[in-house]
Amino acid sequence: MTDKRMIRDWDRFYKETEVEGMAWFHDSIDPDLEEALDRLGVTGGRALDVGTGPGTQAVAMAERGLSVTATDLSESAVQKAHLRATDSGVEIDFRVDNILSSTLGEFYDLIFDRGCFHGIDPDKREEYIERVIALLSPDGLLFLKCFSDLEPRQEGPFHFSPDDIKRYFGKEFTIVSIKQTVYHGTLEPLPKALFCVLRRK
Ligand SMILES: C[S@@+](CC[C@H](N)C(=O)[O-])C[C@H]1O[C@@H](n2cnc3c(N)ncnc32)[C@H](O)[C@@H]1O
Numbered sequence: 377m378t379d380k381r382m383i384r385d386w387d388r389f390y391k392e393t394e395v396e397g398m399a400w401f402h403d404s405i406d407p408d409l410e411e412a413l414d415r416l417g418v419t420g421g422r423a424l425d426v427g428t429g430p431g432t433q434a435v436a437m438a439e440r441g442l443s444v445t446a447t448d449l450s451e452s453a454v455q456k457a458h459l460r461a462t463d464s465g466v467e468i469d470f471r472v473d474n475i476l477s478s479t480l481g482e483f484y485d486l487i488f489d490r491g492c493f494h495g496i497d498p499d500k501r502e503e504y505i506e507r508v509i510a511l512l513s514p515d516g517l518l519f520l521k522c523f524s525d526l527e528p529r530q531e532g533p534f535h536f537s538p539d540d541i542k543r544y545f546g547k548e549f550t551i552v553s554i555k556q557t558v559y560h561g562t563l564e565p566l567p568k569a570l571f572c573v574l575r576r577k
Pocket of ligand 1: 386400401402426427428429430431432433447448449450453473474475476489490491492495
């Protein structure tokens with residue numbers, strides 16, 4: 377799919393749909409994100425929420441004291457996420473940005489990707505990884521949540537095994553942990569997912 381078409385499709389979806397009904401909508405901190413922040417003692421620093429969508433996780437990270445930039449290629453998503461942050465009383469630097477051709481010029485201590493990478497075409501995955509590395513500080517962390525190959529539904533995003541993650545990310549990242557979990561949202565039952573903690577080498 378071309379980037380132009382991808383942007384148009386996502387933006388139309390956010391324009392025409394209430395975010396609360398979206399499969400990935402989870403109006404509090406993702407439990408795996410919370411567990412990883414606690415385990416690693418992350419209480420501050422610069423975080424990027426890539427593919428922020430409704431912005432729930434960007435808000436949750438800001439509420440935990442992180443300085444958050446949140447991006448999405450959909451302008452409508454960014455507008456809706458911005459309203460959520462304002463209602464929640466937190467300040468977040470929102471930008472319309474395609475991670476595959478990102479114009480962000482800063483470095484982040486933590487990048488959280490909850491559902492962006494697993495939707496990216498296989499032939500663009502290397503490009504995604506290059507962009508993420510370029511945005512991470514040395515020793516920076518990537519928290520990656522994606523559908524697991526244990527998820528039986530075939531429609532929707534791509535599915536990954538722990539070995540897939542090691543193969544894609546292992547050269548540039550130290551694999552800190554890969555956990556089998558679920559993707560909290562509005563689908564029943566919750567889709568099976570991986571939560572990966574990766575540290576830039
Ligand atoms: C499955 S949704 C998850 C949204 C959000 N992270 C959450 O957990 O609620 C994936 C999001 O990634 C965004 N997205 C997809 N491809 C992207 C890209 N190349 N750059 C930036 N955002 C992208 C979509 O617009 C969508 O909001």
